[in-house]
Amino acid sequence: MELIQPLIDGIFIALEPINLAMVILGVLIGLFVGAMPGLGSVNGVAILLPVTFLVPPTAAIIFLAAIYYGAMYGGAISSVMLGIPGASTAVATTFDGRPMALKGEADRALVAAAVASFVGGTISVILFTLFAPPLAEFALKFGPPEEFALMVLAFATFVGLGGSDISKTIFSTLLGLVLATVGLDIVSGQPRLIFFDLPGFYHGINFLVLAIGIYGIGEILWTLEISQGRVMVSKVEMSIKRMLDAFRSLKVTVKSTLAGSLIGYFMGILPAAGATPGSLVAYGMAKSFSKDPESFGSGNINGVTAPESANNAASTGSLLPMLTLGIPGSPTTAILLGGMIIWGLRPGPLLFENNPEFVWGLIGSLYIANVFAMLINLAFVPVFIAVLKLPFTILAPVIFVLCVTGGYAPEQSMHDVWLILLFGVMGYLLRKLNYPVAPMVLAIVLGPLAERSLRQSLLGSQGDMLIFVERPLSAVFLLLGLALFVYPIVQMARHKKRQGGPAGEG
């Protein structure tokens, strides 16, 4: 096959000493950058961009891609260990990763996340290698109506996420949507919901600010209340035997990991969608098609592998629109794109023909980066577990400092820090009243995308709603969304009927 030769060449390019060193260094940096809430791969890549001028362009872009890649692995770590998603892509990982850590199964969750990430990453690189040009054509078919339908599909999974009280889930989603409208409206250019005329609201409310506030500060307040000053230590053990057991227990996750990889990759190649809806839809699917959906949310290992394989697959996927269309699928790829342009590499349909060495070197390095990211990640699992053994009285102030600095770093404004504290209190109250917070946090990410694509579609169709069902792709997504929305409700209703006799367990 004509693809094999350039790929082998590419892998050899990636294995050249300097490129390999860049892969390993990048993965290591990415892992730690990704593991710290608020630092995220965007900052990591941006800060290190000038450093890359000391090496040749191919090595430099491989370095940046490796950081990006490592950070996707690292994102799962803070989700599992601290319950704080460092990026919107890792929110779905907290649903079951955090409960597993609380049950003393943090090692299993971390191993599962690393292996699922590897599988997701590798499957997507293979798909990337085989089908890049036709998939790029497919991505072009995606206009505003398709994007909106995809967002509806992602929102539909919320019903499955929120637990038994659907009205509370809807309330939480709506609250997130209101927060998402703060800032400047792209269509009219007018400011909306600028509370107290504070200039800080002009740039809207950042996902990280809300997530760090609600998950980070809110969690600290909550734990303070339930521990009432008693010294608490998480019960975790670590041994070779447990590690091996963790690997063996991955057998049950094959289906969710494979499905997650495919869903993630598919979502990733669509310019607007990216890894966040990808990981959500993967989680929703895994839960809907599971034999015991009730165990999701309280520490089902499939709830870790599905979103983790999906977000890694999506991160590779989002390189496709960047390379072939010049459209970054995420803020991180935007900075990668900037780097490529500085080096005189012009992304676009002709990049594969004009710079084959660069493209295949990058693809080759993704194969290698995957292997190293998994190995390095697994090697560090004991270190992360050791952190969990610290008493809460020490851990809490450290987390607090991380939350505040992590919230301040991206925009460098105190406005965001005050918001984090405010959202912290709000998160605590919502938790006390038993509201699911994930729908709110996700709505702030997906809300603006959904609003924009809806308004763009309606502008284009002169206000005709039928545009969403007339176009085959968007019609399919809407139907899928409807199915994902109704299925959990039907299941819940059936479950309640069955529970009429014996006492319910949940």
Added chain:
Amino acid sequence: MTGFTAVRRVFGVRRVFGVRRVVGWTGSGKRLGKWLGAAALCAGLAVTAAPDAARAEWQPKRPIQFVIMAGTGGGADQIARLFQSIIEKEDFSRVPVIPINKPGGSGAEALRFLQDEAGNEHVMMITLNSLFTTPQLNPNLGVDIATYTPIARMALDTFQLWVHADSGIQSLDDYIAQVKQAGGSWKMGGTGKGQEDSLVTAMLEQEFGLKMTYIPFPGGGTVAKNLVGKHIDSTVNNPAEQIAFYEAGRTRPLMTMTPERLEMLPDVPTSGELGHPELVYYMQRSIVAAPEISDGARQWYTELMRKVYESDQWKEYTASEGLFREWLEGDELAAYFAEEVKKHKKLLASTGAM
């Protein structure tokens, strides 16, 4: 200046900033002390290693904040990061230049920030045309750009009228006929309302008596992709945003809104050649500093940007991305800004944005 000192400089300085983030993880006073010591040592080496040639009266004492009044990945962001890398690579400054994106409200956030930093000699900003429009659209922002210290105009970016290659439209006349036939449902894509693309669209509508449906997208790249995917009918992209698709035969430029033809698009007629010399619009790429800084600091920044302007990297970038390198500084730049503010006031009023 050897490569080795460059390595040490870059890594040393980065580490100083890294410490803040590392503090939480080490959580130990002793190790923190070591970190700070090592970082200070590296920073010290960096300062002593920097060449003292061309010593001006004023020298920066700490890292320079480089504010970008737009988000990551756009044209201004790319250029700012290119400047940062040229400055680092060629060692034009002995302190690092740290880019910060403040995209909020079409640059409102960045404009307000720079105004509030009056007297701060360690901050500079790269501008878009929202420098002229945003303060007018948000009068309660309390920003007067005449108070900023003008440093340098580095280049002018250009606009073309683009359609899909399959559209069958070969000329401006075809285009006008088609838009008229569509009766208002012609979909013109561009960036946010009140920003450059929407102003250019309004200019076209007025000049040719057209009516189009304007659909805003978050960035020029997304606009270009939606044209290639035929989700919109035409755009007024910059050359950098469309050139890859043009070379692949997917899109076609009908007219360039400049007085002269572009080197990279030699076959595309100018608006003047087509009988509409009024249709000229540029995006200026300039550098400004905070209000009320000393003359010494102003000179230092102007000198710094002149070196960047004369660098090969900037010449290559402007040539390959279709920008005009047009230098302005000092009072001339201030006069240019004042002129542009007036021009945009008229534009905004005539388009009904204000």
